[in-house]
Each structure stands twice: as structure tokens, then as C-alpha cells.
Amino acid sequence: MAGWLIIALALALAPLALGSGRWVEFLELTLFVAVLGQGWNVLGGYGGQYSFGNAVFFGTGAYVQALLQYRFGISPWISLWFAIAGTAAVGAAIGWLSFRYGLRGSYFALITLAFAEAFHVLARSFPSITEGGRGVQLALNQDPDRALATFQFNFAGSFLAENGFYYTILAVFLASAFATWRMERTRFGAQLIAVRENEDAAQALGIDAFRVKLGAISISAAITAAAGVYYVQKYLFIEPGIAFGTSKSVEALFAPIIGGLGTVVGPLLGSFFIHGVGEAAKATIGQALGDRPGVDLILFGTILILVLAFLPRGLAGLWAALWRRLTGGDGNA
Amino acid sequence: MLEVRGLSRSFGGLKAVDDVTLSVPRGQIVSLIGPNGAGKTTLFALISGFLKPDSGRVSFEGRDITGHKPHAICRAGIVRTFQVVQPFAGLSVHENIAVGAHTRLRDRDEALERAREVAHRVGMGAMLDRPASALTIAGRKRLELARALATDPRLLLLDEVMAGLNATEIGELVEVIRAIRDEGVTIFLIEHVMQAVMRLSDYTHVLNHGAMIASGTPREVTSAPHVIEAYLGHGAAARLAELEAGHA
Ligand SMILES: Nc1ncnc2c1ncn2[C@@H]1O[C@H](COP(=O)(O)OP(=O)(O)OP(=O)(O)O)[C@@H](O)[C@H]1O
Ligand SMILES: [Mg+2]
Numbered sequence: 001m002a003g004w005l006i007i008a009l010a011l012a013l014a015p016l017a018l019g020s021g022r023w024v025e026f027l028e029l030t031l032f033v034a035v036l037g038q039g040w041n042v043l044g045g046y047g048g049q050y051s052f053g054n055a056v057f058f059g060t061g062a063y064v065q066a067l068l069q070y071r072f073g074i075s076p077w078i079s080l081w082f083a084i085a086g087t088a089a090v091g092a093a094i095g096w097l098s099f100r101y102g103l104r105g106s107y108f109a110l111i112t113l114a115f116a117e118a119f120h121v122l123a124r125s126f127p128s129i130t131e132g133g134r135g136v137q138l139a140l141n142q143d144p145d146r147a148l149a150t151f152q153f154n155f156a157g158s159f160l161a162e163n164g165f166y167y168t169i170l171a172v173f174l175a176s177a178f179a180t181w182r183m184e185r186t187r188f189g190a191q192l193i194a195v196r197e198n199e200d201a202a203q204a205l206g207i208d209a210f211r212v213k214l215g216a217i218s219i220s221a222a223i224t225a226a227a228g229v230y231y232v233q234k235y236l237f238i239e240p241g242i243a244f245g246t247s248k249s250v251e252a253l254f255a256p257i258i259g260g261l262g263t264v265v266g267p268l269l270g271s272f273f274i275h276g277v278g279e280a281a282k283a284t285i286g287q288a289l290g291d292r293p294g295v296d297l298i299l300f301g302t303i304l305i306l307v308l309a310f311l312p313r314g315l316a317g318l319w320a321a322l323w324r325r326l327t328g329g330d331g332n333a
Numbered sequence: 334m335l336e337v338r339g340l341s342r343s344f345g346g347l348k349a350v351d352d353v354t355l356s357v358p359r360g361q362i363v364s365l366i367g368p369n370g371a372g373k374t375t376l377f378a379l380i381s382g383f384l385k386p387d388s389g390r391v392s393f394e395g396r397d398i399t400g401h402k403p404h405a406i407c408r409a410g411i412v413r414t415f416q417v418v419q420p421f422a423g424l425s426v427h428e429n430i431a432v433g434a435h436t437r438l439r440d441r442d443e444a445l446e447r448a449r450e451v452a453h454r455v456g457m458g459a460m461l462d463r464p465a466s467a468l469t470i471a472g473r474k475r476l477e478l479a480r481a482l483a484t485d486p487r488l489l490l491l492d493e494v495m496a497g498l499n500a501t502e503i504g505e506l507v508e509v510i511r512a513i514r515d516e517g518v519t520i521f522l523i524e525h526v527m528q529a530v531m532r533l534s535d536y537t538h539v540l541n542h543g544a545m546i547a548s549g550t551p552r553e554v555t556s557a558p559h560v561i562e563a564y565l566g567h568g569a570a571a572r573l574a575e576l577e578a579g580h581a
């Protein structure tokens with residue numbers, strides 16, 4: 001708990017300490033992927049249901065947020081609730097279809113991937129609603145007085161213009177981390193973990209595994225949708241590839257797997273590590289090889305394999321082990 | 334309290350449970366014995382909702398529960414343990430038992446407190462913080478029992494909780510199970526350890542090739558010739574009788 005206060009405070013003060021610019025951008029991207037990771041972690045890390053298509057939730061959240069403003073001129077502060085709740089409902093529907101028929105393991109992973117692809121195609125196929133492959137471009141607000149009302153910080157004065165979206169994603173991240181932290185300490189959380197550990201035993205002990213998984217996929221969807229809302233407000237643009245392409249799905253699962261599955265801090269650690277290494281790689285290998293796309297992917301893949309092979313509990317597990325050794329504490333006397 | 338009528342279940346051509354009828358009266362300890370592969374675990378799986386019967390009915394406290402989901406049957410008051418232990422390996426003993434306690438208790442602290450009580454009751458009070466994966470086989474069997482007990486069942490189905498334990502551990506567990514019955518939980522148990530069966534059971538059913546071949550007090554059934562033959566092979570009862578006559 002004390003650790004989290006320090007993390008929250010450090011992240012809140014970072015723009016003041018680092019000045020704006022490159023480093024804040026780096027942190028902002030880290031937090032964005034940490035939110036995607038936290039969304040995935042609720043279902044994958046705590047519930048053991050590995051989704052390969054969490055982009056479907058990112059994209060749905062983003063499209064609802066964009067289209068409600070674009071088509072109906074609804075306030076972004078209102079549309080965001082529809083984006084989050086609507087995506088939670090989509091999550092429940094996908095969960096219903098997958099879990100009802102007992103899909104587990106790689107079958108579940110494949111069905112989520114298929115849903116993301118299906119939504120990708122849908123977003124392209126109905127231009128009268130979604131503008132198809134061109135994507136949805138929201139109008140830029142240039143009136144400083146309407147900056148807050150339009151949830152657009154570009155003309156909101158220099159501090160907000162520089163850092164408004166940093167604080168937006170920080171708030172979303174802290175909310176998602178708090179929700180996860182709370183969840184761990186409820187009956188629902190204990191039952192979700194039990195389902196992950198052993199579904200038969202969980203059911204023998206009175207747990208309705210189907211309902212628990214439905215709950216988890218809805219929360220996962222809601223958190224991931226919030227990342228979509230942030231994205232749309234920041235870039236004022238969304239198109240099918242960004243929304244439903246595989247890159248968001250992959251980032252969402254990299255962060256918690258590397259950082260530590262089923263831990264509150266895992267997605268943040270993992271995201272920080274991935275992007276830190278990514279930046280370092282760009283500065284070194286990237287310089288040496290020239291700008292070749294894909295170098296970072298090879299690097300991430302290598303890291304993922306190393307983590308899976310040597311750190312089954314991710315960086316969070318490594319941290320806990322080091323801490324035990326340093327303090328001489330035992331934890332499992 | 335538990336009524337099983339004409340229950341059958343086949344796997345392919347094999348009749349694992351064949352037209353079994355039995356009842357377990359409230360407040361008793363009833364045991365189910367039989368050779369390996371007799372269908373005992375399958376019968377438990379049918380009662381607890383993990384398998385659906387091909388035919389027959391199961392009712393509990395007067396209500397039909399045939400084909401209900403396992404979690405619903407647990408909430409109705411019947412809980413099973415697994416012969417092949419199924420711990421939540423990544424969790425501590427305390428957390429494992431708390432999962433059971435949550436079935437009746439929403440509040441996290443209450444569930445943890447209840448788990449602590451149950452752990453003490455089955456003699457795991459000193460192991461609360463140990464990871465379940467670090468337990469010995471005896472510990473894991475106990476954990477199965479503790480977790481099940483934490484759900485506050487009225488009927489406890491125990492599948493070979495004594496297997497793999499030494500004589501001292503068996504003695505302890507016999508006392509624990511008796512104490513559970515004395516607190517009002519009815520117990521139906523599968524057991525190969527005859528010493529435990531004889532000491533615990535008020536009544537015993539014998540299953541062979543899926544069918545019930547005998548029922549009665551433990552003493553009655555274990556001296557019935559056809560039961561001895563089921564265990565030791567055809568003609569064994571006669572040979573045993575001859576042996577005894579020879580010694581006399
Ligand atoms: N899921 C299954 N699919 C196919 N056959 C099964 C299945 N479960 C059990 N069987 C078969 O049904 C028969 C009864 O098995 P069961 O496990 O109920 O026996 P048991 O009396 O519990 O034996 P043991 O004393 O060895 O535990 C065995 O022949 C077993 O191989
Ligand atoms: Mg068995």
C-alpha cells in the first residue's frame with residue numbers, strides 16, 4: 001500500500017520534475033500500455049483465461065467514444081460512460097459465447113482473436129456508420145474556454161496542453177490498479193483465482209465458474225475500453241486497424257506476462273520494462289542498424305521467451321524473491 | 334437424507350455404475366467400498382454433478398438434484414473431495430480453505446477467520462501460511478477435507494482421504510471425521526483402508542463392477558463370502574474358510 005502511494009506520487013509529480021516532452025511522453029505511453037495490460041491481467045492473470053484479442057475491447061471503447069461525439073454530438077464526458085459500459089456488455093456477450101461452450105486455453109485465445117478480426121471487418125464494412133477504412137476524425141476544438149467541456153487539451157493553456165493527457169491516462173491507470181487491488185480482496189477475486197488454479201475444485205466448492213469468468217471478462221473489457229476513450233480524446237482519430245489490429249492485443253498481454261501475472265503492479269512493471277528496453281534499443285541497436293522496423297519486435301519476442309523460461313512469475317516475482325533475500329525474510333518458513 | 338435410485342452411467346461399453354440404489358441417513362457415517370475400478374468415484378461424481386447419469390435419480394433432503402451443476406449441489410449442502418487431490422497449488426493453505434468458506438460468507442475477513450477455525454479443526458492450524466504446493470500427501474488430503482468442510486456442508490463425500498497416510502495419520506483423521514459427524518455433518522466415504530472403514534462406519538455398501546453387491550454393517554459385509562470373492566477372486570471365500578478350519 002505504501003509502495004503504491006509512492007508510485008502514485010512519483011507519477012503525479014513526474015511532469016513537474018522531468019519537464020514536459022520526451023520523458024513524459026515515454027511515461028504516458030508506458031501508462032497507456034499498463035492500462036491495456038491491467039485489463040488483460042484481470043481476465044488472464046487472475047482468471048487464467050488468456051485472450052489473444054483484447055483489441056476488440058480497446059476498439060469498441062474507442063469507436064463508441066468517437067462515434068457518439070461524431071454522429072450525435074454527445075459530450076465526451078457522457079459518451080465515455082457508454083463506451084465503458086457498452087464494451088463491458090460486449091465483453092459479457094463474447095464471454096457468454098465462449099465460456100458457455102466450455103472453451104478453455106488455446107480455444108479461448110483463438111475465439112477472442114476471431115472476435116477482434118470480426119470487429120475489424122465490421123468497422124470497415126459499414127462506412128455509413130463508422131466511415132469505414134478512412135476512420136473517424138473528430139473536430140478539433142480551438143476554443144480554450146471549451147477545452148474541458150470537449151475533453152481536448154490542445155488549446156487549454158501550456159501546462160494542460162503538454163500534460164493533460166498524461167494526467168488522464170495516469171488517472172485511468174490508478175483507477176484500474178485500485179479496482180484490481182480491491183478485487184483481489186473480495187469474494188469475487190478469491191473465486192476468480194480459484195477458477196484459474198483449478199476449475200473442477202472451484203466448482204466442487206460451490207463456485208459458478210461460468211459466472212465468475214463472465215464477471216472477469218466484463219471488468220477486463222471495461223478497463224480496456226477506458227484506454228480506448230483516452231486514445232480517441234488524445235488523437236481525435238480512430239480507424240479499424242488501430243482499433244482492432246493485433247498490436248493492441250499483443251501489447252496487452254506482453255506487459256502483465258513480463259511484469260507478473262495476477263499481480264496489481266505487474267502490468268506497470270512490464271510496460272515500463274518493455275518501453276525502457278525499447279527506447280534503449282532504439283538508441284543503441286537502432287542507431288547501429290539504421291531505422292529498421294521490426295527490430296523492437298524481435299527484441300520483445302526474445303524478452304518474452306526469456307521471461308517465460310526463467311521468470312514464470314515475471315518481474316514482480318523476481319522483485320519479491322530479491323526482496324526476501326535482501327531482508328533475510330522468509331515468507332515460507 | 335441422500336437417496337440414490339437406479340443410478341447408471343456407462344463409458345463406451347463399460348457400465349461404470351450399474352443401477353445403484355442406496356440411501357445415506359442423516360447423522361450417520363456410511364462407507365462405500367469395493368475393488369479398484371468398481372465405480373465408486375464415478376458414483377460420487379454422479380451424485381455431486383460432475384457427471385450426468387444415463388438413468389436414475391439422486392435426491393437430497395427430499396429435493397431432486399439429478400443432473401444439477403456441481404456448484405449448485407455444493408450450495409445445496411453436498412460437497413465432495415477428490416481422490417486425486419486438486420489443491421489450488423499457487424495459493425497458501427489459508428487461502429485454499431478460504432475459497433471454501435466464501436461459499437457461505439461474502440466478507441473476506443469473515444471467510445479468512447472461518448478458514449482459520451476449520452484449519453485448526455482438522456489439525457492444519459500451524460500450516461496456514463504454507464503454499465499448498467509444499468504440502469506432503471497427508472497434508473494435501475487434509476487440505477481437501479478442510480476446504481470441503483469450510484463450505485459448511487450437511488453431507489460430506491470423502492473419496493479416499495486416508496490413502497497414502499501412515500497409521501498415526503489415519504488414527505488422527507479417523508478422530509477428526511468422527512468429530513465432524515458429531516457436530517451434525519452426515520458423511521459418505523469411499524475408503525480402501527479397512528481399519529478406518531471398520532472403526533468409522535455405521536453402515537457399508539459394497540460396489541463391484543458398477544453394481545451394489547452387499548450392504549450392511551461393516552462386520553456383516555466384510556464376512557459375506559461373495560464380498561470376499563469380489564476382492565480376492567473366485568473361490569477365495571471357500572479357500573479362506575478351509576484355511577481357518579485347518580488352523581482350528
Ligand atoms: N471419464 C471416464 N471415461 C472413461 N472411463 C472411465 C471414466 N471414469 C472412470 N472410468 C472407468 O470406469 C470404471 C470405474 O472407475 P472409478 O474411478 O469410478 O473406480 P473406483 O471404484 O473409484 O476405483 P478406485 O478404487 O481405483 O478409485 C473404471 O473402469 C474406469 O476406468
Ligand atoms: Mg476411485
